[in-house]
Amino acid sequence: MKKLTILLLLLVVLSLTACNGRKNAETNTSSGEAQTSKSEAKISTGSHKVLVVYFSRVGNADLPKNVDTVASASLKVTKGGVQGNNEVVAKMIQKAVGGDLFLIQRADKLPADYSVIERQGQEERDANMRPKLAKHVKNMGSYDVVILVYPNWWxxxxxxxxxxxxxYDLSGKTIVPFCTSGGSGFSNSIETIGKLEPKATILEGLEISQDLPNNTEDDVNKRLSKIGFIK
Structure with a gap:
């Protein structure tokens, strides 16, 4: 009788273990499907008013006319002169999808020396600072898509x-992040944007090397095509 009781208990334990295994498998499958669905999400059909927002060292720092664009990160020599890498990417995006361009511009200028900017950026992050801005979007309510281009700092x-x-309250709008970095990609910034704007739809953006390889514009256009902006 005692052996029979032990046998029955073992059968019950094995049965519960199998059920939990199936449940966990189902949970993992559902989670995977949700992540895939999110990465494959596209912009809704129809016309959209797009605002391409970017933050760049150029326009936020007093750079000398003879600034070294070879040794200095985040700068690019173009036909239009020296531009910030994120400005270059933002203009690629605007060229592809249209819309308006907006530079996030601090009220206080950053120093010209990039190493000093790096230290200041770390100090501001550690202090969770919110620098005052010099420019503002007057008609944010008229845009339904905000493409956000920024560098990875620390x-x-x-x-x-x-x-x-x-x-700004970006509830109901679609946000598409593009990030330039030296190798860290987005880090946790996409999750951060989601927490700051929980009622916005965030589509899959693109992380880009800060060196802006020759195929950067092709990669930008492919991503914009993938999410339904261009055919």
Whole structure:
């Protein structure tokens, strides 16, 4: 009788273990499907009013006319002169999808020396600062898509980008992030944007090397095509 009781208990334990295994498998499958669905999400059909927002060192720092664009990160020599890498990417996007261009511009200028900017960026991040902005979007309500282009500073967005996001309620809008970095990609910035704007739809953006390889514009257009902006 005692052996029979032990046998029955073992059968019950094995049965419960099998059920839990099936349940966990179902949960993992559902989670995977949700992530895939999110990465494959596209912009809704129809016309859209797009605002391409970017943060760049150029326009936020007093750079000398003879600034070294070879040794200095985040700068690019173009036909239009020296531009910030994120400005170059933002203009690629605007060329492909149209819309308006907006530079997130601090009220206080950043120093010209990039190493000093790096230290200041880290200090501002550690203090969770919100730099005051010099420019503002007067008609944010008229846009339904915000494409956000920014560099990765210390595994995060520059704090001026936080200031921009804090200033506007982007509920109901579609946000598409593009990030330039030296190898850290988005880090946790997409999740951060989601927490700051929980009622916005965030589509899959693109992380880009800060060196802006020759195929950058092709990669930008492919991503815009993938999410339904261009055919």
């Amino acid at each position: 595994f995060d967005m520059p704090m001026a980008v936080y200031s921009f996001i804090d200033e």
